[in-house]
Amino acid sequence: MRIGIADTTFARFDMGAAAIDELKNNASDLKIIRTTVPGVKDLPVASKKLIEEEDCEIVMALGMPGPMEKDKMCAHEASTGLIRAQLMTNTHILEVFVHEDEEEDPKELKKLAENRAREHARNLIKMMFHPKLMRKEAGKGMREGKEDAGPL
Numbered sequence: 001m002r003i004g005i006a007d008t009t010f011a012r013f014d015m016g017a018a019a020i021d022e023l024k025n026n027a028s029d030l031k032i033i034r035t036t037v038p039g040v041k042d043l044p045v046a047s048k049k050l051i052e053e054e055d056c057e058i059v060m061a062l063g064m065p066g067p068m069e070k071d072k073m074c075a076h077e078a079s080t081g082l083i084r085a086q087l088m089t090n091t092h093i094l095e096v097f098v099h100e101d102e103e104e105d106p107k108e109l110k111k112l113a114e115n116r117a118r119e120h121a122r123n124l125i126k127m128m129f130h131p132k133l134m135r136k137e138a139g140k141g142m143r144e145g146k147e148d149a150g151p152l
């Protein structure tokens with residue numbers, strides 16, 4: 001299976017590398033195509049190109065919106081673009097964003113970024129290779145990068 005990884009230089013942690021490592025640890029026979037762009041607003045077209053020009057069946061789009069109001073606006077625009085790219089291509093693009101202000105302590109932010117990238121990589125494997133396992137987790141309050149909220 002061909003899997004696309006789109007990530008950014010704006011991010012303060014190499015989430016693309018963490019995602020790729022996790023994908024490789026959990027599935028064989030993967031062809032991973034990675035593209036790196038400056039920031040989150042560049043992710044929609046990068047992801048669409050991975051799908052249309054590189055024949056990827058699914059893409060992870062990893063980025064780190066900053067803490068300023070203009071960064072949050074950028075993240076929202078990027079998110080809208082990613083949804084549009086999914087609808088245009090009928091292909092999943094897993095948005096893996098870690099907002100810089102989710103954690104104050106840089107060490108905690110790094111841990112969050114790594115865990116979120118890895119957990120979404122495992123989600124991708126479940127979606128593409130083990131959909132029944134994914135279905136078993138429906139309604140379980142799963143969260144990526146932090147403690148699960150758990151079911152009600």
Ligand SMILES: Cc1nc2c(=O)[nH]c(=O)nc-2n(C[C@H](O)[C@H](O)[C@H](O)CO)c1C
Pocket residue numbers: 008010011038039040041042063064065066067070071072074075
């Ligand atoms: C204000 C701003 N904030 C962010 C951000 O929080 N995170 C991020 O990844 N990129 C940001 N960028 C850069 C844009 O996403 C984009 O790379 C540039 O506008 C060039 O297209 C910008 C311009």
